[in-house]
Amino acid sequence: MQELNQSSVTEFILQGFSFNPRKTPLLFSAFLIIYALIILGNSLISTLICLDSRLHTPMYFFIGILSMLDLGYTTTTVPQMLAHLVSQKKTISFASCVTQMYIFLVLGITESWLFAIMSIDRYVAICHPLRYKVIMKPWVCGAMAIFCGLWGVVSAIVYTYFAMRLPYCGPNKINHFFCEIPAVLKLACADTSINDRVDFVLGFCVILVPLSLIFVIYINIFIAILRIRSTQGRLKAFSTCASHITVVTMFCVPAMIMYMKPGSESSPEEDKKLALFYNVISAFFNPIIYSLRNKDVKKAFVKVTGWGKAPE
Template sequence: MQDFLRRNHSSITEFILLGFSSDTQTNVILLILFLFLYLITLLGNGLIITLIFMDSRLHTPMYFFLCVLSILDTVYVTTIVPQMLVHMVSQKKTISYLGCAVQMYISLMLGISEFWLFAIMAYDRYVAICHPLRYKVIMSPLLCGSMVAFCGFWGISCALIYTVSTMILPYCGPNEINHFICEVPAVLKLACTDISLNDRLGFILGFFLLIVPLSLIILVYFNIFSAILKIRSTQGKLKAFSTCASHITVVTMFSIPCMVMYMRPGSEASPEDDKMLALFYTVVPPFLNPINYSLRNKDIKKAFLKVTGWGQVPE
């Protein structure tokens, strides 16, 4: 595999990830911050997965998709954050050529799958709000499983295209990636060849992987809001809006940085800006997702109190 990726006479066998800073004190502060975020992310997503598995009342399409999202987030941050933390306290900040390709592929695969999952979750909310009486019939287990498989297919196939098209380029040196992960735009800057074809490929893939699902989400929520405005009860409107607010927040935080990162020409990218953008779709969403989807969710609270035996949530 490594020989296949490096067949275009690349002389580099490993890369150096420069991370956020070369200052020791700054790295210690960042280490504490990101370690805290990582542990809370694992705890929050792990708790959601456990509660959904253990409480039969949560065995519905909505919570099935939420469970899949939590699994993706857990694996996503584990692919990125532990190595980033090690590099903050280590003198050796290297990653092998193959290791860089593997990290790039897994993070892309999970990120692409997750964004398409957001579109499916929006459709689930549309059916629940606009067709409540037919919800269980429409959102059958077969359909839910098929839609998740569809997300996985897009992630697996398109991440492979991104990774192979990036890693088969010749890399002659230097080997310092000004980033904390092997991100496609950051790695492409080291290629000793013209990358205009990769820029065009990135824009085309970005259109199908970001613009298309985002457009579907916007269309779905337009129909949802139209239906909500027809609800006579103010309380009913607020309840319907609250079920959508968390999802809209997560989609916005994830989609905008991704579009800026992957759909602009590589020549316009700033390393420091790219690092900040990457944080908003690699570290921050997995940390916030359990908070967004659980703090205002009575079903999750009830499941937690039931599992722990601490009582019941008042209606």
């Protein structure tokens, strides 16, 4: 990593969003409320899953991990974004930028593969219900979760190394609200064509492969659902699948567009909107779409808090 020491830039300036300064209080309030709801929703889901034994199933085990990942990667970026909205100083040190970049990638890549694992869980539950508990044993679920985490750690190391091995000699203004690799690479004082190829290959491995796996699995799931004779059973299965497909689409599609297109074709304003979508918006809606409307979660909430009556 000798190249890191050759960089003359010691800190970056995060330019954030382009908007009328008069709108700063409104944007700050909106993002603060959204972030607070992200913390509340995902923390509630994780807590309920831990406390209620009825939620100690593979599906809720993975949902709990999803909630913790959402909490992690939004906390990596949003508090800093909020601070920069109300502060004149919008700098971040070189080391902090690298750290933020790496942590964000670890959590994001882990989540991408977690969605594929969750689709496998749904496939076993719908297509092999009688063997579900035999196949989805606790140690199997744990091994799958570890696999996702290892993919995140290793892929993030490669991403970060190839980005930060380049010299950064100025300018130091990042046209983004956090240190995301495509935005940082635009400041490199060297050819980034190798990085574009590395990003495409890794994007294929950490986004396109999980998406393809999800697509193939859901084809088999839908075929199995159509064979269910009970209309109520088909609707219940479709409802579970629709929730998963929705959260996958909100997270993976914008991330794929961001990381798999060449840097020369990227637009800073479009990139910020994409990043906001898979970084903040998806984490905000995941608890609502995937868990809070679920009867099991509602019953767990009533049991833990003692408020109201459990829904029938």
